[in-house]
Amino acid sequence: MDQSWMNNPNLQGIDKAKLEMLSQLASQGQNQTKSQSDLLPFLMMAANTSKEKGMQFKPNEMDMIVEVLKMGKSQEEIAQIDKMIMLMKMMMKNPF
Numbered sequence: 001m002d003q004s005w006m007n008n009p010n011l012q013g014i015d016k017a018k019l020e021m022l023s024q025l026a027s028q029g030q031n032q033t034k035s036q037s038d039l040l041p042f043l044m045m046a047a048n049t050s051k052e053k054g055m056q057f058k059p060n061e062m063d064m065i066v067e068v069l070k071m072g073k074s075q076e077e078i079a080q081i082d083k084m085i086m087l088m089k090m091m092m093k094n095p096f
Contacts, residue, residue: 008068014061021055022065047091 005011006019025046050057057065066085070078 005068005071008071010064010068014064015055018055018057018061019065021050021053025049047088 006023011019066081070081073081
């Protein structure tokens with residue numbers, strides 16, 4: 001997976017350890033999530049992993065990361081990213 005997004009100047013205020021963890025999770029997700037039905041369990045695992053590592057992302061950090069990840073993407077890809085973010089926000093508000 002291309003990690004050049006981590007060097008975007010918009011992300012310079014975010015701890016490199018957080019960005020590296022996100023990169024690792026994204027790489028893992030590419031290998032594991034083949035369909036929409038795989039997405040929710042993967043997102044749950046990602047949220048638990050970050051919590052276990054004591055890495056809390058501030059809302060503004062997440063917003064910056066998402067905006068950087070959307071750069072250069074098609075409208076379809078942006079819509080899919082937005083859908084994943086919406087799922088994550090719903091999960092965080094309503095933990096199982």
